[in-house]
Amino acid sequence: xxxxxxxxxxxxxxxxxxxxxxxxxxxxxxxKNKSIPVPGNWDxxxxxxxxxxxxxxxxxxxxxxxxxxxxxSHHIPVYAxxxxxxxxxxxxxxxxxxxxxxxxxxxxxITFTKNQIASINKTANNPLSVYFLWSSGMFETAGLKxxxxxxxxxxxxxxxxxxxxxxxxxxxxxxxxxxxxxxxLWSSDSHxxxxxxxxxxxxMVKAVRSKKIFELPSAFDCDLWxxxxxxxxxxxxxxxxxxxxxxxxxxxxxxSIMTFLYGKPF
Amino acid sequence: MNMxxxxxxxxxxxxxxxxxxxxxxxxxxxxxLADLWQxxxxxxxxxxxxxxxxxxxxxxxxxxxxxxxxxxxxxxGGAMQAVFRNPLVDPFILGLSSGAAFGAALSVSFHLxxxxxxxxxxxxxAAGTSYxxxxxxxxxxxxxxxxxxxxxxxxxxALLTIVQFISxxxxxxxxxxxTMGNFHTASWEKIQISVLPMAAxxxxxxxxxxxxxxxxxxxxxxxxxxxxxxxxxxxxxxVISIACSAAVAVAGIIGFYGLIVPHIVRMIVGVDNKxxxxxxxxxxxxxxxxxxxISRSLMSFELPIGxxxxxxxxxxxxxxxxxxxxxxxx
Amino acid sequence: MSAFNLxxxxxxxxxxxxxDNVTIDIAQGKFxxxxxxxxxxxxxxxRLCAKLLSGYSGSMQCLGKELSQWNNKEFTRxxxxxxxxxxxxxxFSIEDVILTGRAGFVNFLxxxxxxNAVDEIIHDLDLNSLRNRVYxxxxxxxxxxxLIARSLVSKPSILLLDEPTNHLDFTNQARILTLAKSLxxxxxxxxxxxxxxxxxxxxxxxxxxxxxxxxVRDGEHTPWESxxxxxxxxxxxxxxxxxxxFIIPNLV
Numbered sequence: 001x002x003x004x005x006x007x008x009x010x011x012x013x014x015x016x017x018x019x020x021x022x023x024x025x026x027x028x029x030x031x032k033n034k035s036i037p038v039p040g041n042w043d044x045x046x047x048x049x050x051x052x053x054x055x056x057x058x059x060x061x062x063x064x065x066x067x068x069x070x071x072x073s074h075h076i077p078v079y080a081x082x083x084x085x086x087x088x089x090x091x092x093x094x095x096x097x098x099x100x101x102x103x104x105x106x107x108x109x110i111t112f113t114k115n116q117i118a119s120i121n122k123t124a125n126n127p128l129s130v131y132f133l134w135s136s137g138m139f140e141t142a143g144l145k146x147x148x149x150x151x152x153x154x155x156x157x158x159x160x161x162x163x164x165x166x167x168x169x170x171x172x173x174x175x176x177x178x179x180x181x182x183x184x185l186w187s188s189d190s191h192x193x194x195x196x197x198x199x200x201x202x203x204m205v206k207a208v209r210s211k212k213i214f215e216l217p218s219a220f221d222c223d224l225w226x227x228x229x230x231x232x233x234x235x236x237x238x239x240x241x242x243x244x245x246x247x248x249x250x251x252x253x254x255x256s257i258m259t260f261l262y263g264k265p266f
Numbered sequence: 267m268n269m270x271x272x273x274x275x276x277x278x279x280x281x282x283x284x285x286x287x288x289x290x291x292x293x294x295x296x297x298x299l300a301d302l303w304q305x306x307x308x309x310x311x312x313x314x315x316x317x318x319x320x321x322x323x324x325x326x327x328x329x330x331x332x333x334x335x336x337x338x339x340x341x342x343g344g345a346m347q348a349v350f351r352n353p354l355v356d357p358f359i360l361g362l363s364s365g366a367a368f369g370a371a372l373s374v375s376f377h378l379x380x381x382x383x384x385x386x387x388x389x390x391x392a393a394g395t396s397y398x399x400x401x402x403x404x405x406x407x408x409x410x411x412x413x414x415x416x417x418x419x420x421x422x423x424a425l426l427t428i429v430q431f432i433s434x435x436x437x438x439x440x441x442x443x444x445t446m447g448n449f450h451t452a453s454w455e456k457i458q459i460s461v462l463p464m465a466a467x468x469x470x471x472x473x474x475x476x477x478x479x480x481x482x483x484x485x486x487x488x489x490x491x492x493x494x495x496x497x498x499x500x501x502x503x504x505v506i507s508i509a510c511s512a513a514v515a516v517a518g519i520i521g522f523y524g525l526i527v528p529h530i531v532r533m534i535v536g537v538d539n540k541x542x543x544x545x546x547x548x549x550x551x552x553x554x555x556x557x558x559x560i561s562r563s564l565m566s567f568e569l570p571i572g573x574x575x576x577x578x579x580x581x582x583x584x585x586x587x588x589x590x591x592x593x594x595x596x
Numbered sequence: 597m598s599a600f601n602l603x604x605x606x607x608x609x610x611x612x613x614x615x616d617n618v619t620i621d622i623a624q625g626k627f628x629x630x631x632x633x634x635x636x637x638x639x640x641x642x643r644l645c646a647k648l649l650s651g652y653s654g655s656m657q658c659l660g661k662e663l664s665q666w667n668n669k670e671f672t673r674x675x676x677x678x679x680x681x682x683x684x685x686x687x688f689s690i691e692d693v694i695l696t697g698r699a700g701f702v703n704f705l706x707x708x709x710x711x712n713a714v715d716e717i718i719h720d721l722d723l724n725s726l727r728n729r730v731y732x733x734x735x736x737x738x739x740x741x742x743l744i745a746r747s748l749v750s751k752p753s754i755l756l757l758d759e760p761t762n763h764l765d766f767t768n769q770a771r772i773l774t775l776a777k778s779l780x781x782x783x784x785x786x787x788x789x790x791x792x793x794x795x796x797x798x799x800x801x802x803x804x805x806x807x808x809x810x811x812v813r814d815g816e817h818t819p820w821e822s823x824x825x826x827x828x829x830x831x832x833x834x835x836x837x838x839x840x841x842f843i844i845p846n847l848v
Contacts, residue, residue: 044431136374136440139450139568167439169568171450172324176316177294190377201323201453204316351685403610473704480696482686486679490646491750492672492700537686540705 131180135188328452333551340550343524356525361418365392389511446570447520467509478539605654616809632806638789646677672700676747737768
């Protein structure tokens with residue numbers, strides 16, 4: 001996104017997972033040929049491999065305290081990230097812009113995204129309530145302190161789950177009580193909207209009766225921990241409020257976002 | 267009838283008030299006994315359709331599932347302690363729980379099989395591996411069985427860690443949650459899949475409840491008084507493994523429950539397995555329902571029940587142990 | 597008919613031979629003692645007789661019927677076995693322990709009749725004072741009494757005892773063996789392994805010497821004069837008092 005891909009000397013193994021690989025392969029031949037080193041994944045860093053790459057900067061989740069300490073003790077600069085909401089994403093992009101000397105591009109990206117979000121027509125009176133569902137189960141949802149909540153609010157809806165936690169487990173009884181207007185599923189091959197439709201104990205829930213159950217199109221397109229969250233916002237807004245939204249218009253929306261961010265719609 | 271007998275009798279009947287009382291406990295909907303009474307005596311329209319769903323499709327299956335799982339884990343634990351002649355074992359000693367956890371994780375991460383069958387199959391597989399690894403000249407000694415169980419446990423825990431390692435964080439969370447036990451996804455469907463192995467297990471344990479006394483005395487003693495020790499042990503371990511794998515498959519791993527409850531029951535009625543097994547069923551089931559009630563009513567969100575069984579069960583256990591000075595020789 | 601008749605019986609644990617070509621006859625209605633040192637094969641012989649071991653060679657008959665022909669339940673009602681080194685784990689009540697001896701009569705749950713048999717044996721052996729105690733809290737001698745009661749509750753005609761006086765003090769040794777002797781008077785055949793020769797001579801009607809995998813009876817000598825005893829105990833002196841004789845270690 002920042003046009004700084006040539007500075008990469010190593011990536012996470014997660015890049016090679018089946019759902020993400022096609023996209024990153026299209027972006028970079030080194031990933032396509034699997035020739036770029038993969039010294040770790042989201043939870044584990046092979047220090048020796050990282051040091052061997054002699055990087056000028058390592059970007060890592062801030063929860064990996066030991067790895068960060070170890071890298072710093074070898075005088076390798078570390079930028080640690082934790083994304084608890086969209087403001088963190090903007091900060092991350094701004095910081096990367098500074099660190100990689102791409103400030104102008106970073107500003108452009110952020111302005112574009114903020115404009116996209118602002119362009120969404122918020123129907124102020126009677127916002128719909130949305131229950132978000134992670135792929136790990138029917139009753140795993142996200143509370144107020146989460147990017148998911150930012151997406152829901154940005155789409156002009158309110159989160160059915162008003163609890164503070166980022167990730168929270170509830171039960172069927174609570175879901176019936178919340179009675180959301182819309183149910184939004186995280187993109188996953190382990191579930192789809194018919195699972196919710198077919199769950200007879202949820203048959204009185206408004207979203208089920210009005211069949212407003214949607215699954216985010218793809219984990220890459222809607223990646224909630226990147227600027228691509230804007231597409232998730234657009235998707236939710238269109239599906240929730242625009243009963244006659246066309247797949248075509250959503251498709252072109254997606255393509256324009258991807259083209260702006262990556263230079264190609266894939 | 268003396269006081270003590272009255273107490274024991276009431277313990278057999280305790281599931282009835284506990285199950286009925288639990289119907290009216292929940293964080294979201296308030297349904298009272300009067301509401302239910304009106305529903306049956308006046309008109310079905312006195313309860314909103316949502317309230318009916320909550321009561322009949324959500325609370326009842328959950329309470330029944332919790333009861334069954336609690337009963338299976340407790341009575342299996344009591345029976346295992348008699349079979350192994352060791353008060354420190356629990357139903358998971360043969361590696362069943364880590365096998366099932368591995369099966370569940372495999373399913374969550376790679377979708378080879380649906381979660382419940384996958385957990386069930388790997389639970390049985392782990393227990394079976396322990397049993398056959400311990401077999402020598404058609405004999406299975408208790409010590410080698412416990413040893414092979416510990417080793418198989420270790421193998422499956424390592425395999426589980428590998429799966430956790432290569433899983434992405436979304437899946438990781440559900441694996442972790444599963445390994446602490448959870449009932450928030452209880453449904454009639456889950457009861458349907460698991461009731462047969464669990465009920466069959468309970469029936470066989472009830473049939474064998476006196477035979478457990480004979481087995482608990484020692485292999486030679488049991489064999490020479492006319493019990494086919496190897497056959498009986500095999501039947502019991504098989505039935506326990508199937509029932510507990512089913513319980514773990516639908517509820518996750520509720521650790522230590524199968525160890526603690528039999529001891530609590532022994533402190534009340536003594537070590538006679540003829541009384542112990544039925545009371546493990548009624549008390550073990552009811553106690554887990556009460557613990558689940560507490561977790562359901564305390565918070566609007568769900569925490570793994572394994573946390574509560576430890577935090578509530580363990581102090582009660584320690585208190586009773588201190589108070590009762592039970593006469594263990596070892 | 598003899599209680600047990602063994603013809604060319606051999607038995608091995610894995611590769612190790614522990615009983616080697618034994619041919620012996622044990623009569624009914626007597627207190628037969630298997631006398632031998634630790635590890636001589638006494639326990640194995642008793643376990644063979646109790647049908648606890650399979651895979652022996654030769655012929656073993658109990659009351660005229662080959663062991664393999666016996667139905668298991670019927671056998672356990674006829675022959676009771678009391679092993680050594682019983683380590684109780686659970687604090688069972690006395691009655692529960694004795695009741696387990698009825699397993700050969702019980703399908704799944706003991707009946708009124710089984711409970712009555714327990715009452716009867718408690719009365720017969722005068723164990724009423726122990727009735728309300730917990731098995732694990734009894735002394736060694738009391739535990740052994742309970743286990744004998746457990747062996748007798750199935751009303752067997754043959755009782756196999758493996759070192760019943762092991763780990764007991766002098767008084768309790770005498771108590772247990774006197775009880776055994778009184779059972780013989782009531783018509784029960786007792787076959788007991790012992791390692792104390794004096795107890796064996798005092799209580800036994802028939803002494804079988806067990807030495808290095810073989811079992812032999814000396815029909816010619818009194819036990820303390822038998823050359824077989826010398827094989828078991830290489831060095832001892834005999835003290836005689838009237839018709840009773842005792843052996844003591846040879847003090848040099």
